[in-house]
């Protein structure tokens with residue numbers, strides 16, 4: 412570990428408004444704890460930033476002492492084992508300002524969708540979010556960001572207006588279409604090694620209601636529903652969004668009718684900006700009707716909902732949880748794919764996963780944005796995501812076997828690229844698939860320009 416004296420730490424502490432902890436200090440562990448309680452975070456130092464100046468001081472300190480910098484807002488993406496360097500926690504930087512005239516909104520590095528949506532809702536506005544409202548908006552956008560409405564509305568990063576970023580030498584730059592355009596391009600999908608984003612401005616859109624939610628089907632109907640879902644999903648117009656998930660719910664911590672059950676969870680969202688509530692409801696219901704008829708619906712939670720409830724469509728847990736996760740981006744899938752998913756996770760097998768989700772992509776996700784960006788995986792047609800809460804003695808032994816077996820069985824369907832937000836902590840092999848070669852090469856140049864000394868951790 413590089414030499415850092417007590418005097419160096421005192422000097423840093425005097426520059427910071429927020430807390431600084433050294434490994435072993437009281438307060439260190441609560442400061443690094445995040446969504447994933449399995450996350451192997453053991454940095455030498457953790458800075459709880461309360462301002463952009465704190466981030467600058469932490470980056471300069473790291474640069475001066477040859478320490479690597481990692482960033483954590485919520486811990487939803489912290490699969491990377493950090494055992495050295497400086498971790499900058501941004502969760503206190505959770506400001507949200509809406510400019511209804513734009514319409515745009517500006518958020519701090521630590522803002523989560525659940526803190527942002529009510530502010531947008533006050534103005535009848537919406538944004539492209541991810542599936543879980545507890546995810547950090549900046550982390551999601553840096554990877555591209557697709558959510559329950561993205562077939563209609565595209566990627567979250569497609570709506571980025573500007574980023575304030577602390578770069579490798581500790582200075583602050585504003586990246587937008589007019590200022591530092593290469594960095595602006597890279598921050599939309601390039602995710603890592605580019606600096607610490609302290610503030611992000613995104614376009615908002617006028618949307619108050621959607622027709623959406625989830626249909627749950629009983630365990631014995633999982634195969635029927637999954638088989639019917641695929642051709643139905645492929646027939647949907649771009650205004651409709653869907654995913655199919657086989658969920659195994661815990662006996663406690665979820666509402667009674669779901670507790671301890673294995674179910675099919677069909678997620679659906681129909682989006683039509685400017686539609687009257689009645690028309691939204693009838694057009695959405697018409698599209699969903701074939702799936703409501705395919706088997707008895709155990710719980711029907713699809714209806715007109717305020718956009719601010721978008722996070723209830725996937726109904727993902729807020730954590731902290733001991734999370735195992737793996738994902739893949741896929742080309743077109745067929746009935747054989749469905750059979751393979753059912754073999755590994757269907758209602759009649761013992762599977763260690765909490766959630767095996769196939770999401771329909773395409774539509775606006777596949778179209779190039781108005782402004783170029785570094786998003787990887789735009790051309791995929793489906794995604795697969797598996798999540799488990801690791802419970803010793805229950806599924807911890809099975810996961811390392813069942814996880815690879817499931818992914819091996821559908822390997823033929825893999826898309827060339829996998830998007831970073833689906834890649835967990837990418838192995839070198841997966842890292843090489845995050846972007847097409849030309850984008851990866853350009854990203855490497857941008858990283859070298861804004862972080863020539865390699866202060867920011869990435870890809871290792």
Ligand SMILES: Cc1cc2nc3c(=O)[nH]c(=O)nc-3n(C[C@H](O)[C@H](O)[C@H](O)COP(=O)(O)OP(=O)(O)OC[C@H]3O[C@@H](n4cnc5c(N)ncnc54)[C@H](O)[C@@H]3O)c2cc1C
Nearest residue numbers: 483484485486487488489541542547550556557607608832
């Ligand atoms: C339950 C769940 C649901 C999800 N759903 C979706 C989804 O629907 N769509 C989707 O696209 N993704 C989804 N993701 C993936 C998620 O978007 C990424 O993991 C994202 O990076 C999480 O950001 P975070 O800040 O919440 O997490 P953190 O673990 O705090 O951060 C993850 C990484 O983001 C980067 N980062 C975060 N903040 C900054 C910053 N200020 N400056 C520079 N780098 C930063 C860093 O590389 C950091 O390691 C989901 C993840 C989970 C666990």
